[in-house]
Amino acid sequence: MDAYIPSKKTQKYIDLAERMAQQSAYPNFRHGATLIKGSTVVNASCNKNGFNSFGARFRKKSQGKATLHAELGAVLNVERSKTEGATIFVVRVNNSGEQRLSKPCHMCESAMRHCGIKKVIYSTNNGYKVMKL
DSSP states (O other): OEEEOOOHHHHHHHHHHHHHHHHOOOSSOEEEEEEEETTEEEEEEEOEEEEOHHHHTTSOGGGOOOEEOHHHHHHTTOOHHHHTTOEEEEEEEOTTSOEEOOOOOHHHHHHHHHHTOOEEEEEETTEEEEEEO
């Protein structure tokens, strides 16, 4: 995982993911994700506290129920031709609106690999990191 410095072009995808995170009603962990293919925004989502059957395929039952994480919401109901080789930007914000660590969990990482996502760029407490899948 390498440090990532956004360009002006990719900053807009990060900004959209941050706006999505701010829309999350989940009180403690507010995440947003933007799915990008080429230079096109394919989908965007925030996390929600409801069961997600797609995510459950990638989560161990001992870890509790699979809720709709932002990354899952961004790939759900999107054709494989749009997810294959795509990039996801993931941002977490705290209650003060500051960006925090949003490294994808094992469930989301597995689901994104399944969908053919090639790269994840996620927020940290002081910048961004890249995860290649």
